Amino acid sequence: MFRKILFSLAILCATAAVQAQNLQLHFDPRNSLYGDAVSTSNYLTGTFEMFKPDQWGNTFMFVDADLNFNKKNIGLVYGEIAREFKIGDFPLLPHLEFNGGLGLVKGTDFGFSIPSSYMAGFGYPFQLGNFFMSTYLAYKLNAFEEVSNDAQWTLTWNATLAGGKLSLGGFLDLWTEDKSFTEGSGATGKKVVFLSEPQLWYNVTPNFALGTEVELSYNFVNKFVESKFYAIPTLATKWNF
Numbered sequence: 597m598f599r600k601i602l603f604s605l606a607i608l609c610a611t612a613a614v615q616a617q618n619l620q621l622h623f624d625p626r627n628s629l630y631g632d633a634v635s636t637s638n639y640l641t642g643t644f645e646m647f648k649p650d651q652w653g654n655t656f657m658f659v660d661a662d663l664n665f666n667k668k669n670i671g672l673v674y675g676e677i678a679r680e681f682k683i684g685d686f687p688l689l690p691h692l693e694f695n696g697g698l699g700l701v702k703g704t705d706f707g708f709s710i711p712s713s714y715m716a717g718f719g720y721p722f723q724l725g726n727f728f729m730s731t732y733l734a735y736k737l738n739a740f741e742e743v744s745n746d747a748q749w750t751l752t753w754n755a756t757l758a759g760g761k762l763s764l765g766g767f768l769d770l771w772t773e774d775k776s777f778t779e780g781s782g783a784t785g786k787k788v789v790f791l792s793e794p795q796l797w798y799n800v801t802p803n804f805a806l807g808t809e810v811e812l813s814y815n816f817v818n819k820f821v822e823s824k825f826y827a828i829p830t831l832a833t834k835w836n837f
Contacts, residue, residue: 766794
């Protein structure tokens with residue numbers, strides 16, 4: 597009974613810390629920071645994010661749209677959707693997730709598909725001080741031309757400080773993928789990809805916020821060329837519904 601109470605409190609804490617849905621607009625200066633090898637221009641990214649808990653678990657999704665194509669039109673759309681299920685007082689939540697997207701090559705009429713990935717594993721919500729957190733470990737099928745069977749670990753966090761005026765949030769992902777995807781069919785073995793996007797927001801009102809997001813990555817940006825660490829901060833606004 598005590599374990600059930602703790603588990604229920606953890607679920608409530610994790611769900612209460614996240615707004616139901618929001619829109620974000622980020623100015624991304626990666627060209628100014630790293631040059632044409634990473635991006636031929638700075639650009640805006642629009643994000644729609646939704647988190648909805650219910651009596652059976654929770655649903656999370658987001659869609660990013662990069663305005664980096666010709667004349668600042670949308671050049672890339674990427675989305676993720678995940679569902680976790682509650683099973684009685686079992687402390688782990690079965691986790692299902694799909695990721696994928698489409699893009700255009702700037703200066704051409706050519707498009708491309710971002711390889712989809714499919715995940716199945718278990719999540720666990722918990723609280724650490726003022727931070728409401730959740731983590732999951734999942735099997736990951738990367739749908740490359742040659743399918744890659746992999747694993748992913750994710751950690752997310754949210755906290756509200758200074759009487760509700762400051763909000764912290766973000767995620768950290770670690771996953772594996774076949775080297776052959778980026779290094780050619782002759783390459784063997786796995787490589788680890790790291791991606792984290794911590795956010796800091798100043799809540800001007802309960803609905804409107806100004807802030808920043810810092811994209812920290814290794815083996816992710818410009819992954820077809822080199823293994824390198826990048827730190828890319830943005831300037832951003834957010835509207836909570």
